[in-house]
Amino acid sequence: MSGGVDSSYCVHLLQRAGYRVEGLVIEFSPLHRAAVEAAARAADFLRIPLHTVRCHAMFEEAVIEPFCQAYRSGRTPNPCILCNPRVKFHILREEADRRGIPLIATGHYAGVLKQHGRYLLRRSRSIARDQSYMLYRLTQHQLEGLLLPLETLAKDVIRADAAALGIPGADAPDSQEICFLEGSYAGFIEARYGPSPAGRFIGPDGRVVGQHRGILHYTVGQRKHLGIALGRPVFIRSIDPVTGDIRLADAGDDRTGGIFLDGCVYLPFEAPDGPFRAQVKIRSMAAPLPASILPRTDGRAEVRFDQPVRAPAPGQSAVFYQEDRVIGGGFIDRWAE
Secondary structure, X not given: OOOOHHHHHHHHXXXXXXXXXXXXXXXXXXXXXXXXXXXXXXXXXXXXOEEEEEOHHHHHHHHHHHHHHHHHOOOOOOHHHHHHHHHHHHHHXXXXXXXXXXXXXXXXXXEEEEEOOEEEEEEOOOHHHOOHHHHOOOOHHHHOOEEOOOOOOOHHHHHHHHHHHOOOOOOOOOOOOOOOOOOOHHHHHHHHHOOOOOEEEEOOOOOEEEEEXXXXXXXXXXXXXXXXXXXOOEEEEEEXXXXXXXXXXXXXXXXXXXXXEEEEEEOOOOOXXXXXXXXXXXXXXXXXXXXXXXXXXXXXXXXXXEEEEEOOOEOEEEEEEEOOEEEEEXXXXXXXX
């Protein structure tokens, strides 16, 4: 529970279905103390016991530090994708097991199904709210016994019903994506590690065309707020963390037919036995696009898109879907040439 409307309404639905429910709120960092208090108000209203777990050190090691180092290496991380299997669902499953509670539940917009002895994720029917992309790295043990009661519901319906029931937080705004930041991510990282060294912008023709503020201020695919004027649109094609150079390309060259992935995981099997077809999302809010997946060794894979895609960002995830099922995914490493 977070004190937000989704997790609180999830408890209501479970109670209505006849389950005996206990709540768990996780204090990931000092910034989450307000969420702990909000969860306590919701639990009190819903008349359920609430357990609190404080995991500042785990969250720092598993999420915040990798997030900072990824940006300092010229990559664009998604901290929620790291947090879900390493911290949030790890603690939720561990606490449930320790207390002898067979089922766990969250207010995520997605579904779980069992197929051929394996647990898979399913996209929410509310496509605008679907969070299956964020959950693709959950383990089989974390998916086993996981209930996602909001799978078929729309957010406006949930808010309206929660408000009618008097559930605390029914009108609370949605939480921000990066929950441990109060300001900009760049300011947060520089406060911890010092200023990011300035470097060179390399133009499409290979010449130095200006200075940048430091690589952690930029992402691959970025077109605006570059601070240079070449008289034509350009975008960031690549970021070199060793030299500090940021290479630019003309706007028409911002697409690629393929990407290489590392850290791949698969849900229907431990590893595929050969290439397969899937729809692939390269950003959380992107539409899935048809592609061929070519698995390689050591958790790597190549994705070949039927049509070129615009500016996949290294560090983001590419997630594989077949119809409404999540097949797996991995971290974008680089573009195919």
